[in-house]
Amino acid sequence: MLENSFGITFFLKSSTKGTKERYVYLRITVDGVPKETSTKRKWEVNRWSQRTERAT
Template sequence: MNKSFNLLFFIKKSKIKANGTAPIYLRFTIDGVPKESSSKRNIQPIKWDNKLQKVKTERLY
């Protein structure tokens, strides 16, 4: 019995609020069936790193 699972974090730019923030969503796929859910968190799109699926951080060195 093979099971597959994948998890992806992304921001939903189509739902940008008046203050310029967008909600962070997660998409999980189980056995090829995708589902989306909100993380109930918001972020400015400029601070989101799509490749790493996380908030961009500033290096202090």
């Protein structure tokens, strides 16, 4: 039997270190192959929970 896996993860990624806002990225993993894309949105670091991978 063929088994497939699928996962979605949101995370913050910084391009500049001078600001508290970071870009929100989306990582989709299908059968162990990850692909990343930007959501083209910014979010403040202190309002993000990395443990739950979402905004607070």
